[in-house]
Amino acid sequence: MVVRTSLDPPGGSVVGQPVRLHVDVLFPGSMPRPPRIRLGDAPGAQILRFETQGLTLREAIDGQPYVGQQFEFVVFPRRGGAIEIPSAEITLLDAAGDPAGSARSAVQRIVATVPPGLDASGPVIAATAVTVSQIWEPDPGQARLAPGGALVRTVRRGASGIPAMGMPDLAFSAPDGVRIYADAPRSEDRINRGAVTGERVDRVTYVFERPDAYVLPAIVQPWWDLAARQARSETLPGVTIAVAAASSEARQRQGRTTARAWVAGSALLGALLLGVLVWRLRGRRIARWRPWRTNRAASGAAALSQLRRVAQRGDPGATYAALATWLGRMPADTRQRIRADRRIAPLIDQLERALFGPDGGWSAEQGHALRNAVIEVHRTVRRPSDHPQRVDLPPLNPPWPRSKAGHS
Template structure:
């Protein structure tokens, strides 16, 4: 009996020693659960198109292993953008305990009036090595959006404290123009607290006899201490196909003045261009008279050769002089725009596809029928529809290729079909990556 007790005691001590060997002396502490706060500025009274600052604070008790990743899910009726790539580090005392964390800022631009529900922020927690340790969600917030008086809220509304519109022409419209010449019109819009992607597309109608080529808009946004100054540059080329006097319409940018609480309009004045027929062909010198009656055939041959040389030189000079114009027309042609559209379609990026699609639509010949509907793309970008995927981009691009092949095969005298209106640009990714 005594031997059995000793054997049992020995086995118990051996098991305890093995357990101590396999159990770490300092087991890792569970990851701290952060406090997530979501706030809006302004909290109420925002109008359609106004920049609403959405702040997401992620606070860790004691220590923050690594800045988390924060994303705002898509929401119907609004665009969500990110201005800063770096978040702001914060330190606070909450209920007597020290907390450290970061504030992430998003920009929300409501596109319709009524209640706007902003979904909870999705927070991905990381350890010191950058590996995912868990996920948390913030709180949903809501604000009521008001339609500004005097502005059509069905279009893209720009609401800001300051907006300017500057315009330039090259050459000036009063310059002597001939058939085949072109005018380049550049419009630059600058707005405070509104990025270029949130500005509306401009319409450039033109009278019969004027071909319009619209470039893809250029964005030159600048950030200064968290304040965005959006700058969008639109460039359009008018090519005159016949002689006459042409009135090029003004361009208007309606906007809501947040400071004065009233609707205003920034205008780029129209212009009148007078186009003359092409210059008359150069009159070549006549055949010189023979100096002696015995050699008329020789002098006639010399004169003919001189005329041929002059004509050849004039042709070469004209071809070289028109080379920049030919290159410009090629760059502004429908095939070049469609090539850019196919390149954007291969990437699958909805915003890039929409930009390229708008440019290509503007360059379609008037005799072509209306292109395939882009409602799925527009819903994905601006109305909270299903997310745009590469498969959807591939399918839509295939339909555009089929449409273009059929349009190219149509007779040239087919009846023209109006193009559908263009909508604003898409939106970028809404996720912060840690530094």
């Protein structure tokens, strides 16, 4: 057996630039079954794997025919300097699919540089094109906010050749007196003739606690232009929000209403106090409900519900993205058990072949089957067995297009 690794590009890279790591596993004569492969974490880098099925290889080594598979990982350096990529752990399988041995690949090392003018401490992206935009709801120029009011900021980022999961998190901040609630990021990647354009949407809600003038800061997206070899940045401006207390006229109306209530007698006074009590309880329930809603949107249950809705439509791209989001909210060992479960693994493999293979297909019937399998598997992982199955596959991630040049 032959195990070899390579990097693309083979030399150094800049912070945020994707580097493809190829791991080839070749067998003399024939391959009983494709091996399992996993790659550990690399401090200072983000490692993603976008496909479960590898590329089939056939070649001659020293005059002898070999057959095997090439597996691809993508490494995003997040700091400058040398970064060591650990060896891949390979589990060999016999014809029945049982473990028959193990092997390891060589350790790889990449050196990431920080070009002049680029701040590596920020959410750096390295691409040929980057776009950013934002939407405020309601319009800050027309909004009339009182304490307890909210303002929603939606930021959309696009990058050529970078999937949404390869875009670092933005840092949202606010002054004292403003609370921030962040939704789970949304991926809207697009693939056109094998080229990916990553689209990530971040949505945060600012809640103002008291009257004052607040400055919500700008957001800066630094990036390295791979084509022009130049540091650039995109800025989304902040806004100034005036949160006003109740007006004097409103306070006078409240006073007259209170006076009439006292004149009306004890019955009306009791009704007024009851109304105030209900109002205060309602405010507390709303304050508790907002963080609950935010946590709910970022929970595995919400991701599962979304996956069930999307899968039955038969759209492979949307199904794959929803599946990746659901698995991404699971603990590592749970993701592994789900991915290896025989009820769901064949359907995921078919879904990936439909997206990345030359002859794959995906139908609404398969979408219904995946939905039902997800429901059954979810019930199983909620009641794990005493002897969970060990899985060596890494977690599922969103699709990464394979270019011909990357496998030459």
